[in-house]
Amino acid sequence: NNSTRRDSDTVFEAEDRPLSDEEIYEGTRISEIKVRRGMPYRSEWFKTFLAAISFFLATNLNHLALAVVMDITSRNPLSDISHSMFKQTMLTRKMTDSATLFGSLATFFFILFFHKHRSIVIRRVFTIGTILFIMRAITISVTHIPPSYEDSEK
Incomplete structure (x- = not known):
């Protein structure tokens, strides 16, 4: 059943799982970035x-x-x-x-x-x-x- 999976399915699953404070995005902790549908909105x-x-x-x-x-x-x-x-x-x-x-x-x-x-x-x-x-x-x-x-x- 794993052979029918596409990369896009994995991306959506990764977005749906809860984020931990230890994950880093471009040098900034994810908890400090507001994430909506995979796009970060930084409060600049x-x-x-x-x-x-x-x-x-x-x-x-x-x-x-x-x-x-x-x-x-x-x-x-x-x-x-x-x-x-x-x-x-x-x-x-x-x-x-x-x-x-x-x-x-x-x-x-x-x-x-x-x-x-x-x-x-x-x-x-x-x-x-x-x-x-x-x-x-x-x-x-x-x-x-x-x-x-x-x-x-x-």
Whole structure:
């Protein structure tokens, strides 16, 4: 019966058996590597740290672009139907800012505490956020922005 066995059968049996702490994969103990279907997912916290630093720098670049461009208001505000229909209120602005902050923090901490591959997900979120903030800073720098809210300093 052993003559009918293929090498692929042996591979699947090897993946299904429990791994001991003494087994080594590329110099790292298997217990330190998260294994899923035979593919190791290492928690590379250094790359995650670099992604967080790049996100922080992109955020500062975005704020710098906003600070420079907000001083340049050479025309009247762009005409917009919704601005003519609704008055500006600070309540709605604070509500949307608070909802965005709460939702972002809740999602971040949920992933941080409960996701199996948290370092990979957090690294990807930071990387996507970095790309978005850099593109936003470029767009803000080359686009004319109408005057902001009446009390934008608050």
